[in-house]
Amino acid sequence: MSDRNVRVVLLLTILLAxxxxxxxxxxVRLSPVEIVAALSGRSPAAAQHETIVWELxxxxxxxxxxVGLALGAAGAAYQGLFRNPLADPYxxxxxxxxxxxxTLVIVTAGQxxxxxxxxxxxxxxxxxxxxxxxxxxxxxxxxxxxxxxxxLAGSAVSSCLxxxxxxxxxxxxxxxxxIVSWLMGSLQGRGWPALIGGGPYIVVGFLGLCALxxxxxxxxxxxxxARALGxxxxxxxxxxxxxxxxxxxxxxxxxxxxxxxxxxxPHLARALVGARHRYLIPASGLTGAILLVLADDLAxxxxxxxxxxxxxxxxxxxxxxxxxVLRRSVR
Amino acid sequence: xxxxRLRAEGLACGYGRGLPDVLTDVDLTVESGEVLxxxxxxxxxxxxxxxxxxxxxxxxxxxxxxxxxxxxxxxRAWTHRRVAIALQDDPxxxxxxxxxxxxLGRAAHRGWWLPMTHDxxxxxxxxxxxxxxxxxxxxxxxxxxxxxxxxxxLAQALAQEPRVLLLDEPTAHxxxxxxxxxxxLVDHLARDQGLAVVVSLHDLNxxxxxxxxxxxxxxxxxxxxxxxxxxxxxxxxGRAYRCxxxxxxxxxxxxxxxxxxxxxxxxxxxxxxP
Ligand SMILES: Nc1ncnc2c1ncn2[C@@H]1O[C@H](COP(=O)(O)OP(=O)(O)OP(=O)(O)O)[C@@H](O)[C@H]1O
Ligand SMILES: [Mg+2]
Numbered sequence: 034m035s036d037r038n039v040r041v042v043l044l045l046t047i048l049l050a051x052x053x054x055x056x057x058x059x060x061v062r063l064s065p066v067e068i069v070a071a072l073s074g075r076s077p078a079a080a081q082h083e084t085i086v087w088e089l090x091x092x093x094x095x096x097x098x099x100v101g102l103a104l105g106a107a108g109a110a111y112q113g114l115f116r117n118p119l120a121d122p123y124x125x126x127x128x129x130x131x132x133x134x135x136t137l138v139i140v141t142a143g144q145x146x147x148x149x150x151x152x153x154x155x156x157x158x159x160x161x162x163x164x165x166x167x168x169x170x171x172x173x174x175x176x177x178x179x180x181x182x183x184x185l186a187g188s189a190v191s192s193c194l195x196x197x198x199x200x201x202x203x204x205x206x207x208x209x210x211x212i213v214s215w216l217m218g219s220l221q222g223r224g225w226p227a228l229i230g231g232g233p234y235i236v237v238g239f240l241g242l243c244a245l246x247x248x249x250x251x252x253x254x255x256x257x258x259a260r261a262l263g264x265x266x267x268x269x270x271x272x273x274x275x276x277x278x279x280x281x282x283x284x285x286x287x288x289x290x291x292x293x294x295x296x297x298x299p300h301l302a303r304a305l306v307g308a309r310h311r312y313l314i315p316a317s318g319l320t321g322a323i324l325l326v327l328a329d330d331l332a333x334x335x336x337x338x339x340x341x342x343x344x345x346x347x348x349x350x351x352x353x354x355x356x357x358v359l360r361r362s363v364r
Numbered sequence: 365x366x367x368x369r370l371r372a373e374g375l376a377c378g379y380g381r382g383l384p385d386v387l388t389d390v391d392l393t394v395e396s397g398e399v400l401x402x403x404x405x406x407x408x409x410x411x412x413x414x415x416x417x418x419x420x421x422x423x424x425x426x427x428x429x430x431x432x433x434x435x436x437x438x439x440r441a442w443t444h445r446r447v448a449i450a451l452q453d454d455p456x457x458x459x460x461x462x463x464x465x466x467x468l469g470r471a472a473h474r475g476w477w478l479p480m481t482h483d484x485x486x487x488x489x490x491x492x493x494x495x496x497x498x499x500x501x502x503x504x505x506x507x508x509x510x511x512x513x514x515x516x517x518l519a520q521a522l523a524q525e526p527r528v529l530l531l532d533e534p535t536a537h538x539x540x541x542x543x544x545x546x547x548x549l550v551d552h553l554a555r556d557q558g559l560a561v562v563v564s565l566h567d568l569n570x571x572x573x574x575x576x577x578x579x580x581x582x583x584x585x586x587x588x589x590x591x592x593x594x595x596x597x598x599x600x601x602g603r604a605y606r607c608x609x610x611x612x613x614x615x616x617x618x619x620x621x622x623x624x625x626x627x628x629x630x631x632x633x634x635x636x637x638p
């Protein structure tokens with residue numbers, strides 16, 4: 034096995050360890066022994082532990098992992114496609130687009146209790162593809178654009194779509210509280226339905242991005258050089274936008290807008306496995322998963338008994354990281 | 365009679381709607397084993413013509429034929445298995461390594477989805493060896509000098525194992541030694557492996573030394589095409605480049621040698637003519 038495969042497997046091992054340990058974190062602390070006992074269904078303590086682990090924490094930790102996987106892999110793909118170290122689902126407006134699409138579905142279709150996990154990801158998907166496609170088309174139209182102009186385009190698209198979300202919320206104020214708490218980005222109380230509803234989309238998007246590794250490598254050299262290698266540019270960039278947006282939209286549908294994980298994860302992963310997307314996509318996904326599981330642990334313990342929305346936490350921690358990368362790239 | 369490896373017929377090249385043609389009525393052929401040098405002033409359309417021959421830019425009129433078949437009819441994949449082009453773009457800050465960039469050349473044969481095979485690895489090794497890049501195969505390409513990057517681009521094109529090799533100013537950033545080395549390599553590829561090579565150059569003497577024939581672009585068309593002796597004349601060059609030149613012979617090879625003649629002199633300097 035090559036050195037870089039070993040590193041990807043190492044990340045997977047860390048993720049599993051962090052995931053299992055996270056089952057013990059929260060208002061009721063569980064030791065590793067108690068976790069294993071509860072998981073295996075032979076908990077001597079009480080059925081209570083089993084309920085906590087199976088009904089609350091296990092789906093939540095898996096969901097955090099999947100959402101992190103989606104955001105990390107989508108971030109790596111957007112960074113490759115845009116040739117921009119600052120691209121991520123949040124920065125280029127895909128998350129906001131996704132939020133708009135999902136909100137539209139919620140206010141029009143969904144008086145359904147809980148989030149309707151069938152139509153919401155679809156609405157989110159269309160919103161994400163629309164926003165990412167718009168930003169991509171505008172940079173393609175300008176020709177090779179400096180790093181900051183992508184950020185400006187992303188933030189313009191983002192604030193425009195964000196304002197539409199606010200508009201929808203004002204018009205449908207009976208849904209206000211629910212939409213706000215969801216928009217802030219949180220994994221609280223989502224449970225198995227969210228996992229079953231959103232998980233498959235995330236897995237499909239992630240596997241799609243893994244399959245697009247070689248085109249992403251070619252695109253990192255520029256669009257013309259990629260075409261010179263025989264890459265069908267438009268269909269393939271469309272596929273990349275679609276796969277990354279599918280993963281983003283599913284993540285937003287189940288957990289709201291969680292920023293910066295998609296930005297940070299690829300940078301850490303690149304330092305570990307290099308730039309080749311065959312390794313970078315899986316490594317970014319796994320790193321994103323580890324980061325979000327840890328962030329969610331922090332979100333539910335740091336101000337206990339109050340739970341912070343994990344999206345607020347990642348934004349607070351991710352902002353400074355963004356500035357560091359920005360400084361390094363526009364030097 | 366068999367078809368030439370590469371043939372352009374009545375080719376007109378240009379960009380976008382509403383913009384004028386860059387070149388019109390280009391007819392040329394390149395045989396297997398032949399090196400054709402593309403000369404012409406800045407903006408005369410060398411890069412444009414190469415991109416049209418590589419099926420990256422649709423021709424406005426005429427056709428590009430590879431082994432007698434129309435490249436635009438046969439499609440992208442078919443063409444890129446036969447025609448490789450090394451352009452002048454910089455690495456765009458990509459963090460890929462030399463090895464990874466050269467390996468991408470194999471996509472022309474392996475496609476974009478299937479894993480690379482042992483054979484692909486062997487081709488990459490051989491190409492890195494020939495372009496003297498083996499020692500720096502693990503370096504990230506955004507940390508290479510311009511000349512090193514240029515060799516990487518050539519290596520990537522060679523990894524495609526093409527029949528037609530199109531090179532856009534492959535010697536532009538190279539030092540004296542590597543200029544000769546690259547052109548020797550190109551010469552060798554044409555002679556031994558039967559590649560048809562079209563290479564754009566700015567150095568008229570390099571073209572004279574290494575090319576079998578020269579195509580000179582100017583005034584929006586193919587001003588002259590033929591053997592160095594026929595194209596590199598004071599008359600034709602003066603017209604193409606709009607400046608006086610002196611054409612002499614290389615003392616060893618007898619090929620034409622072009623010397624610049626200054627247009628302006630300091631007032632008191634004696635004028636010496638040969
Ligand atoms: N993408 C483009 N869109 C529109 N016009 C273009 C484009 N690229 C080149 N041109 C124009 O086409 C003409 C030929 O350009 P080209 O790059 O082919 O010249 P060249 O012979 O390669 O020049 P150089 O020696 O400077 O490399 C120029 O007038 C140029 O302005
Ligand atoms: Mg040029």
